Amino acid sequence: MTIANPSTSDDLGSAAQRERRKRILDATYDLAKSGGFDAVQMRAVAEQADVALGTLYRYFPSKIHLLVSALGRQFEDAAARLNEREIPGDTQAERVLYVLKRMARGMQGDPKLTEALTRAFMFADSSVTNEIHVVGMAMTSIVTHAMHGGVPDEGALTDEDVAIARVIGDVWLSALVAWVTGRSTATETAAHMETAVGLILRD
Numbered sequence: 001m002t003i004a005n006p007s008t009s010d011d012l013g014s015a016a017q018r019e020r021r022k023r024i025l026d027a028t029y030d031l032a033k034s035g036g037f038d039a040v041q042m043r044a045v046a047e048q049a050d051v052a053l054g055t056l057y058r059y060f061p062s063k064i065h066l067l068v069s070a071l072g073r074q075f076e077d078a079a080a081r082l083n084e085r086e087i088p089g090d091t092q093a094e095r096v097l098y099v100l101k102r103m104a105r106g107m108q109g110d111p112k113l114t115e116a117l118t119r120a121f122m123f124a125d126s127s128v129t130n131e132i133h134v135v136g137m138a139m140t141s142i143v144t145h146a147m148h149g150g151v152p153d154e155g156a157l158t159d160e161d162v163a164i165a166r167v168i169g170d171v172w173l174s175a176l177v178a179w180v181t182g183r184s185t186a187t188e189t190a191a192h193m194e195t196a197v198g199l200i201l202r203d
Contacts (some may be wrong), residue, residue, distance in 0.1 A: 068117075139169035140169055
């Protein structure tokens with residue numbers, strides 16, 4: 001089984017449209033990094049991205065769509081970086097934990113951005129299904145890559161691999177929500193993931 005590369009609007013439209021979308025997401029990151037969820041206001045994003053407010057709404061119907069799309073791009077970028085390297089570790093569990101810990105450290109190092117993206121993910125409803133799908137597919141790609149220690153050969157992934165990766169991705173996102181909402185510390189979050197991955201990927 002193979003995982004299709006999660007397709008976003010970055011793959012669609014003209015070069016000018018792709019560049020406009022990139023500017024919008026870059027502006028979203030900048031505002032979220034400095035002020036968190038509340039700082040990401042549609043008018044402020046439009047002004048910083050140098051697009052009309054109506055144009056912004058055509059690309060992203062709401063702030064939640066915008067921030068979940070930003071989370072999806074963050075995960076896609078992480079997946080692309082991982083595809084350029086082999087993952088250290090002798091077992092699937094060691095490799096997956098290595099990757100998840102690196103991602104967690106990066107997100108915990110930028111708490112306002114992470115809070116904004118994660119809150120949007122928590123608030124998303126059925127209207128944000130496509131954006132949520134991109135996040136989930138990118139996360140699955142990251143985990144399956146780690147499980148195999150590198151980019152799997154065509155046809156190497158099984159349905160079980162993908163199912164396991166989805167469960168691990170769900171647990172990791174849940175742990176991230178717990179950290180963002182103050183229900184667990186960074187240390188507790190890491191310990192929780194070690195336990196979960198160890199139980200799921202027993203060699």
